Every structure is written in C-alpha cells, then in structure tokens.
Amino acid sequence: MKIKIRQAVILGFALIAAGLAVFLVKAALLHYPLSPGERATLWDFELYIEFDGRNQPARIEAFLPPSDVGRAFLQEAFYDGSFGRSLVAESETRNRKAVWTYRYPANKKVLRYAAQTMGETRSTPLPLSFREAGAQVTPFEADPVKRQAFIVLSGNLRQRSADERSFADLAIAEIFEESSGGEPYADEISALLDGNPGVAGRLELVRQLLNSQGIPARIAGGVYLTEASRRVEPRRWLEYYVDREDFRFFPAGAPGRFFTIWYGPEPLLEATGVDNLDFQIALKSQETAASGVAENAPGALGAFGRSVGFGALPLTTQLVYQVLVTIPVGITLLVFLRQFIGFKTLGTFMPVLIGIAFRETALLNGILLFSLLVGLGLALRFYLERLQLLLVPRLAVVLIFVVIAMAVFAVLMAETNQAMGLSISLFPMVILTMTIERMSIIWEESSAGEALKQGFGSLVAASLAYLVMTNPQIEYLMYRFPELLIVLMGLCVLMxxxxxxxxxxxxxxKALAS
Amino acid sequence: MFKTFKALRANGVMGINERNVAYVAALNPRKFLARVDDKFLTKKLAEPAGIPVPELYGVIENARDMKRLEEFISHPDGFVIKPAQGSQGKGIIVVEGPLKGGWRLASGKRIDLEGMKFQINNMISGMYSLGGQPDKALIEYRVKFDDVFGKVSFRGVPDIRVIVLKGIPVFAMLRLPTAESDGKANLHKGGVGVGIDLATGRTLQAMQHDHFIEIHPDTAHPLEDIQTPFWEDILLMAAKSYEVTGLGYIGVDVVLDREKGPLLLELNARPGISIQIANRRGLRFVLDKAMALGDEKKSPEERVEIAKTLSDAAPVKPAMIEPADA
Structure with a gap:
C-alpha cells in the first residue's frame, strides 16, 4: 500500500519534472515564445564583396559569424560565382572564415554571403570558455621603448585603481578620452598607439592592458543592427569579464542590438591578387513570427526542439493535432472536477466529447442545441418505453431520431440564414444517444431530479472543458510544447x-464535522 | 471550508477517493468481483458455505428460458425478478401476488405478462449491467419481512447493511424504505439509514439525505434503540461472506424474513460511505483497528468476537440532533 503510493508519487513527479524540463529548455534556451502571435524582428544580413581580377591567383578571406554561438542565426547562403570556397574554423578565437580562391580571375567579380539573425543584446552572456582568467602578459617584448611606456602606464593605472573593475574603467577612460593634452600619460599613450591611433588600435591597447592584469578581454567585430541600411559600417567593441560580470565597451556608443561576426584586431576582409576591393554590408529588418525563428534554431539544441514538436508533419495533420493535444487538458480538468470537487456526470469522459463538439457550435449555441436534442430524445425515449422495444433496437431508434432532428435543425436554420444550424452536424450522435439512454434510466430508476442534476453537471463540465480547450493561450501552449502532455499525465497519476x-x-x- | 476539511479528517471520515484507492482497489482483487457482481454466482457460492439466501425459482437467460417464465412465477405469495448484474437496486421488480389476470407490484401498480416479459428482456439484454453486457434475470422468493421493523418502514423491504473488512464486520446499518424512496431501501433514493451497535445489535441514531433524523419521516416512529433480531446470526453471515468471496472490503446486505430468519440478499464490492452518517462516526479509525486485529487464520466466529470490540475505536458524535445546515 505505502509502496504503491510512493511509486505513484515518484512516477507522477518524475513525469511532471521530465515534461517541465523539456518545456524549460524550449522556452528559456531556444526562446520558443510563450504566447501565440508573438512577433520577433529578424535581420537580413548581407556581405557583398566586389573587386577586379588581375588575371593572377586571387585569394579573398572574410570572417563569417561563428555558427556555434548560442544566438540564433539561420538560413546561411553563399554566392560564390566561379570561385572555390572553403570554410575555416579557428578553434582558439572561435572565428569562422570563408576563403574564396581562383587561379586567373579577370574583370569585375562579386562574392556574397547572406544570413538571417536576431542578433544579440547587451544582456546576451559571453561564452563560458571566455571567462577563464588569462595569463598576465606584458606585450611589446621586441620594442624596449614601447615596453617601458606600457609598464609605466599599467603601473600607474594600477596605482590609481582599487580593483580590477576600476582598473578596466580607468583604462578605458584614459585611452578613449580625446587628447586634450591634460592627461599625465598622454605621451605614453601616444607612443603606444604609434601608427595606429584609430578605434581598433585603442581597443587593442585596452585589451593588452586588461590582459596584463589577468582580466579576460577580447576585441569583437560586427555590426549594429540598429543601423540597418544598405551600407553598414563594421564596428569594433571590447568584451571583458571582470568581477564575475560580462562587460561590453562600445567606443561608438552602445547599440540596442548588435551582431558579432568575428573576434580579434584583424580586419573583416583580406584579399591578395585583386584590385579595387570593395565590400558592403547591408542590413534589413523584417517582422516575423517568433515561433518560426525558434523552430529554425541551429545546432543540436535546435534539432532537439524541433523533434519535440509537430513541425515535421504535413499541414493538415498538424491542424488535427492542434485540436487533439487540447483534449488531454479537458480530460485533466474533468479528473479534477470528479476527484477533487465531486462532480457527477453522465459517462466518464462524455463531457469532454460534448466540449469538443462545442468547438463547432460555440458555447451558447452548443448548450442550446445539446439541451434541445437531449430533451427531444428523452421525450421519444419515454414514448418508446411504452412500446416495450428491446434495448438495442431502441437505442438505434433514438440514434436515428437524433440524426433526423439534427438534419431538420440544419435545414430550418439554413432557410432562416442561421449559420449555427450547419455546425450541428458535428455533434457526436452516438454520445448524444447514450446520454439520452443513461439519463432516462436514471430518470426512471432514481428520480427526475437526479437525472437533471447529472445532466446539468455534465453540461457544466462540458462547458468548462470547452472553455479550457479553446483558450487560445492553452491551445498554443499545448501545440507548441507537446511535452506538456507528459506533465498532464503526471498530474493525473498524482490525482x-x-x-x-x-x-x-x-x-x-458536514454533520460529522465538529 | 478548510476547517471542515480538517475536522472531518480528525474524525476519521472517509471519502469516496479513499474508499476506492485504499480499500476497494487494494483489497478486492478484480478476478473475484464477478462473485458479487453476479447475484446468481453469489447465491451458488453462499448457500454451500452456510449462508442462507432467498430461494431461487428460476433463471432466465434467453428466449428458451422465457417460455418457462409462467412456471417460474407460479407462486401465490409473490416473487422478485432482478437482473443478476444490476447495481444499486436498479431493475428489481417486486411482485406481491396475482391480480386480475396480471400481478400486483409492491409499488401498488399492476403488471401483465407482456410487461413482465418486456422488463425481463431489458434485463437480459444488459440494460442494468455494467457496460451493457448480456445479463440473466433471477426469479426468487419474495421476502416477507419481519414485523420488528414494520413500524419504521414504509412499504418495501428494510435490510441490514454490514461492512466487512477482511472478514471482520466493522460497521452496520439498518436501511429503511420511505415513501420517497418508493419502497426501496437505497439511501440515495431517500431511504433512511440507522446505525447499529455491532456488539448488541440495537439501533443507534438515524439519517436521511445525509442529515440526522430521529423519527421515521412517514411513520413518525422513533428509530433509536430497536433490537435487531438474530443479530449473532447476521454478524456470522457477514463474516462468512469473506471466505465465500475472497474480497477484503464488502458490503453485506441481509434481510429478515418472518419465517426463514436472516437471508443474504446481495453483496457489494463498493459499499457506500453514507453509513458513516448513520453511525455518526468516521470509518477510518475502526477500519484501522480491524486491520490491526485481523488475521487470516481466525475463524468467522472469532472474527465476530473481534467485531464486538471495535466500537471504541472512533469517537461518536453526540446523539443530539444538529441541523446539518446550522
């Protein structure tokens, strides 16, 4: 007895936990939207490379967004022309590179890469592997002058800061402050930036300063999605991890959304053997269903998300399942009504079946039609009682009568232009017949009151089941997250x-409570 | 609401869920259920075990048996027709005797042979059986009930329901028909339930429609402190039905016949829980005590002795009438 209870409780909670685990993976990691019709903005990203061939071996290298990052990007497409293309993954920097090559290109050539992305925000976490503290290194081994300047600068910054975080803040402020001449170490900085005073050079210097203190830092390159246009400048920013927190420093002002393409100080594009190299990044935003984005998520996790879903089925079958998966919700509700409230209904799951029929008629019409048909059926059933027919033929007569009554309704309603008449044909007539039979037996054997009570209870349960099963939020959740069926199963085991x-x-x- | 819940729990009141899970499902093996669900089988098993039952006049299972109907029912004292697999008294026809070419029913109505055949056909085609399976119609002796409960019955046959846990009678109740229940002793139809003290067989307090009452609603006769005759025999019959059925939790329904004494009417593998109101105490503590004292090796007689010691297991609500909606 006790063992059985424990087993059932363990099984119930295990089912609930398993279902919820899958649900959470899909909701939190794959960003499946939790309500229907949620919209997401998707950006079309295009890298367009143009150059003139010189009739000598050409090699064009471009960084592509790495495919293993947790952010969603999808539908990658290449236009290679006659060029050979290979994709190179650099495991250390996590960069991905496309290398286009051709032996003797002539005239104007075009290469293209396109992808769709949702981009990242400043709250997108940096990869865990990035967080391992780097070794403290002092750069400029070969140049004693620069090396000296670096040591002076970092030593001073260290002196003026309290901890790693304030060191980082100070380093950024010091190096990116426009040189108004007042800084005490302007000379060291300009010496270190020698020949590369642009944003990339300054970012590289900050990175070196941070690394020298053992703070993980790297330069990232990409585009600001907020700048969507035909021609977007690639941007650089700094990512670093200090005090167990992710930081991003955007020299050009922080964008709401951005898209990382590569890491490191190198330029986006490098080419040899070509003339007039030009590239262009185009960004275009488009509104789309958030669920579609989640369903197309890349990687093993994305495939897992798709495997727990109906996406692979033909559309018509999907529509059937859209209804089917809501039935267990109605059933679970009915279990609750029966085991916890004590509802009395005619037949175990009859109210759920009636509730499904209400889908076609809508609630009020459904209740009216149901009551009318059951009422008429009962009247006939009482008359048949007097004829003393045998059980099975009598059931058949009632069933045929129910079909006739439904047909008559449909015709009458159609003549008066009432659409509701047509929906009636989907009423489950066998269920109606059995309801009539059960009700009439209870009517005779117990009392009219008892029969009406159970009929009313069934109708209330059917209405509740209908409301739950047609709730758009519940319909959506059950269809998008079929793993919730396992949760319902667990709930029923527990109940x-x-x-x-x-x-x-x-x-x-009540009389026994004191 | 939560207070009521807690109070009922503290008083050991058992709900349908608990009965189903902890007793019916746990103690009544499904393979033995046919022994109580089929009254024909119950009769065949009970008689050799020394449990008296109403005499069987005939069984109708098909059209060939139906030809012998008139032979089966040629009893001037009346007879009873019931579906072998009916539940909750559904489909039972009590015939008191011949009346002008037909028969007089206990309800006062008249029935002719055609009507009777129609009802029997309904029974054997499964109208009252679970899931509509084909059934048998039993025609048996009509109990002439003992006058001891005459003053507290309105028509129909009063019966005694004993709940038996692993062969130990644990709760008993006298069920009395009323005008409202149409001569049937079923509580949910408006019959009156009166608790019976297991040790003495004397009636305790009473209930109707889940409310406490003191007098019979039709005869206005006080219901308390009536001695049930043959009490020892009834307890023994109830205890023996454990061996007959192999079911650990059953309701045993016994009627008192004027001439033949107590007769086993039927067994029920899912006895109702209203008996708690009639006894004004919850089942759980009594069941727990009986479970602790129970022992497979004990004889029915020994188990009856155990039954008489159970009454102190649960607190009894004071006999004072409390309006249930107060």
Whole structure:
C-alpha cells in the first residue's frame, strides 16, 4: 500500500519534472515564445564583396559569424560565382572564415554571403570558455621603448585603481578620452598607439592592458543592427569579464542590438591578387513570427526542439493535432472536477466529447442545441418505453431520431440564414444517444431530479472543458510544447492517488464535522 | 471550508477517493468481483458455505428460458425478478401476488405478462449491467419481512447493511424504505439509514439525505434503540461472506424474513460511505483497528468476537440532533 503510493508519487513527479524540463529548455534556451502571435524582428544580413581580377591567383578571406554561438542565426547562403570556397574554423578565437580562391580571375567579380539573425543584446552572456582568467602578459617584448611606456602606464593605472573593475574603467577612460593634452600619460599613450591611433588600435591597447592584469578581454567585430541600411559600417567593441560580470565597451556608443561576426584586431576582409576591393554590408529588418525563428534554431539544441514538436508533419495533420493535444487538458480538468470537487456526470469522459463538439457550435449555441436534442430524445425515449422495444433496437431508434432532428435543425436554420444550424452536424450522435439512454434510466430508476442534476453537471463540465480547450493561450501552449502532455499525465497519476475528501463531500458529511 | 476539511479528517471520515484507492482497489482483487457482481454466482457460492439466501425459482437467460417464465412465477405469495448484474437496486421488480389476470407490484401498480416479459428482456439484454453486457434475470422468493421493523418502514423491504473488512464486520446499518424512496431501501433514493451497535445489535441514531433524523419521516416512529433480531446470526453471515468471496472490503446486505430468519440478499464490492452518517462516526479509525486485529487464520466466529470490540475505536458524535445546515 505505502509502496504503491510512493511509486505513484515518484512516477507522477518524475513525469511532471521530465515534461517541465523539456518545456524549460524550449522556452528559456531556444526562446520558443510563450504566447501565440508573438512577433520577433529578424535581420537580413548581407556581405557583398566586389573587386577586379588581375588575371593572377586571387585569394579573398572574410570572417563569417561563428555558427556555434548560442544566438540564433539561420538560413546561411553563399554566392560564390566561379570561385572555390572553403570554410575555416579557428578553434582558439572561435572565428569562422570563408576563403574564396581562383587561379586567373579577370574583370569585375562579386562574392556574397547572406544570413538571417536576431542578433544579440547587451544582456546576451559571453561564452563560458571566455571567462577563464588569462595569463598576465606584458606585450611589446621586441620594442624596449614601447615596453617601458606600457609598464609605466599599467603601473600607474594600477596605482590609481582599487580593483580590477576600476582598473578596466580607468583604462578605458584614459585611452578613449580625446587628447586634450591634460592627461599625465598622454605621451605614453601616444607612443603606444604609434601608427595606429584609430578605434581598433585603442581597443587593442585596452585589451593588452586588461590582459596584463589577468582580466579576460577580447576585441569583437560586427555590426549594429540598429543601423540597418544598405551600407553598414563594421564596428569594433571590447568584451571583458571582470568581477564575475560580462562587460561590453562600445567606443561608438552602445547599440540596442548588435551582431558579432568575428573576434580579434584583424580586419573583416583580406584579399591578395585583386584590385579595387570593395565590400558592403547591408542590413534589413523584417517582422516575423517568433515561433518560426525558434523552430529554425541551429545546432543540436535546435534539432532537439524541433523533434519535440509537430513541425515535421504535413499541414493538415498538424491542424488535427492542434485540436487533439487540447483534449488531454479537458480530460485533466474533468479528473479534477470528479476527484477533487465531486462532480457527477453522465459517462466518464462524455463531457469532454460534448466540449469538443462545442468547438463547432460555440458555447451558447452548443448548450442550446445539446439541451434541445437531449430533451427531444428523452421525450421519444419515454414514448418508446411504452412500446416495450428491446434495448438495442431502441437505442438505434433514438440514434436515428437524433440524426433526423439534427438534419431538420440544419435545414430550418439554413432557410432562416442561421449559420449555427450547419455546425450541428458535428455533434457526436452516438454520445448524444447514450446520454439520452443513461439519463432516462436514471430518470426512471432514481428520480427526475437526479437525472437533471447529472445532466446539468455534465453540461457544466462540458462547458468548462470547452472553455479550457479553446483558450487560445492553452491551445498554443499545448501545440507548441507537446511535452506538456507528459506533465498532464503526471498530474493525473498524482490525482489518481488522492485519497482525501472531495469538496462536495465536505458538504455531505458536514454533520460529522465538529 | 478548510476547517471542515480538517475536522472531518480528525474524525476519521472517509471519502469516496479513499474508499476506492485504499480499500476497494487494494483489497478486492478484480478476478473475484464477478462473485458479487453476479447475484446468481453469489447465491451458488453462499448457500454451500452456510449462508442462507432467498430461494431461487428460476433463471432466465434467453428466449428458451422465457417460455418457462409462467412456471417460474407460479407462486401465490409473490416473487422478485432482478437482473443478476444490476447495481444499486436498479431493475428489481417486486411482485406481491396475482391480480386480475396480471400481478400486483409492491409499488401498488399492476403488471401483465407482456410487461413482465418486456422488463425481463431489458434485463437480459444488459440494460442494468455494467457496460451493457448480456445479463440473466433471477426469479426468487419474495421476502416477507419481519414485523420488528414494520413500524419504521414504509412499504418495501428494510435490510441490514454490514461492512466487512477482511472478514471482520466493522460497521452496520439498518436501511429503511420511505415513501420517497418508493419502497426501496437505497439511501440515495431517500431511504433512511440507522446505525447499529455491532456488539448488541440495537439501533443507534438515524439519517436521511445525509442529515440526522430521529423519527421515521412517514411513520413518525422513533428509530433509536430497536433490537435487531438474530443479530449473532447476521454478524456470522457477514463474516462468512469473506471466505465465500475472497474480497477484503464488502458490503453485506441481509434481510429478515418472518419465517426463514436472516437471508443474504446481495453483496457489494463498493459499499457506500453514507453509513458513516448513520453511525455518526468516521470509518477510518475502526477500519484501522480491524486491520490491526485481523488475521487470516481466525475463524468467522472469532472474527465476530473481534467485531464486538471495535466500537471504541472512533469517537461518536453526540446523539443530539444538529441541523446539518446550522
């Protein structure tokens, strides 16, 4: 007894946990939207490279967004022309490079790379591997002058800062402050920036300063999605990790959304053997369904998300499942109504089936039609009682009568232009017939009151089941996250071992409570 | 609401869920259920075990048996027709005797042979059986009930329901028909339930429709402190039904016949829980005590002795009438 209870409880919670785990993976990691119709902005990213061939071996290298990062980008496309293309992954920097080559290109040539992305925000976490503290290195081994300047600068910054975080803040402020001449170490800085005073050079210097203190830092290159246009400048920024926090420093002002393409100080594009190299990055935003974006997520996780879903089915089958997966919700509700509230219904799951029929008729019409058909059926059933027909033929007569009544309704309604008449044909007539039979037996054997009570209870349960099953949020959740079926199963297992009193029993046994 | 919940729990009141999970599902093996669900089988098993049952006049299972109907029912004292697999008293026809070419029913109505055949056909085509399976119609002796409960019954046959846990009678109740229940002793139809003290067989307090009452609603006769005759025999019959069925949690329904004494009417593998109101105490503590004292090796007689010691296991609500909606 005790073992059975424990087993059932363990099984129930295990099912719930398993279902919720899959649900959380999809919701939190793959960003499946939690409500229907959620929109997401998707950016079309295009890298367009143009150059003139010189009739000598040509090699064009360009960084491409790395495919292993947790951010979503999809639908990669290449236009290579006659060039050979190879993709190179650099494991250390996590960069990905496309290398286009051709032996003797002539005239104007065009290469293209396109992808779609949702981009990143400043809250997108940096990869875990990045967080390992680097070794403290002092650069400029070969140049004693620069080396001396670097040591002076870093030593001074260190002196003026309290910890790593304030060191980083100070280094950025010092190096990116426009040289108004007042800084005490302007000379050292300009010496270190010698020949490369642009943003990239300054970022590189900050990176070196941070690394010298053992702070993980790297330069990232990419585009600001907020600048979407035909021609977008690639941008550089600094990513560093200090005090267990991710930081990004954007020299050109922080964008709301950006898209990382590569890491390191190198330029986006390098070419040999070509003339008039020009490239252009185009960004175009488009609104799309968020679910579509999540369903196309790359990698093993994305494939897992797709495998727990109906995306692979033909559309018509998908529509069937869209309805089917809501039925367990109605069933679970019914279990609750019966085991915890103490609802009395005609037939175990009959209210859920009636609830499904209500989908076609809408609630109020459904209740009206159901009551009308059951009422007429009962009247016929009482008349048939007098004829003393045998059970099975009598059921058949009632069923045929139900079909006729439905047909008559449909025709009458159609003549008066009432659309509701047509929906009636989907009422489950066998269920109706059995309901009529059960009700009439209860009517005779117990009382009319009892029959009406159970009929009313069934109707209330059917209405509740209908409301739950047609709730757009629930419909969407069940369809998008079918793993919730496992959660419902677990709930039903747990409810199956509920041995406490039902709500209506509290009222029934009230006399025994003191 | 939560207070009521807690109070009922503290008083050991058992709900349907607990009965189903902890007793019916745990103690009543499914393979033995046919022994109680089929009254024909119950009769065949009970008689050789020394449990008296109403005499069987005939069984109708098909059209060929139906030809012998008139032979089966040629009893001037009346008879009862019931579906072998009916539940909750559904489909039972009590015939009191011949009346002008037909028969007089206990309800006062008249029935002719055609009507009777129609009802029997309904029974054997499964109208009252679970899942509509084909059934048998039993025609048996009509109990002439003992006058001891005459003053507290309105028509129909009063019966005694004993709940038996692993062969130990744990709760008992007298069920009385009322005008409202149409001569049937079923509580949910408006019959009156009166708790019976297991040790003495004297009636305790009473209930109707889940409310406490003191007098019979139709005869206005006080219901308390009536001695049930043959009490020892009834307890023994109830205890023996454990060996007959192999079911650990059953309701045993016994009627008192004027001439034949107590007769086993039927067994129920899912006895109702209203008996708690009739006894004004919860089942759980009594069941727990019986479970602790129970022992497979004990004889029915020994188990009856155990039954008489159970009454102190659960607190009894004071006999004072409390309106249930107060």
């Amino acid at each position: 199956g071992r509920y041995t406490g009193l039902r709500l209506l029993e509290l009222w029934r046994f």
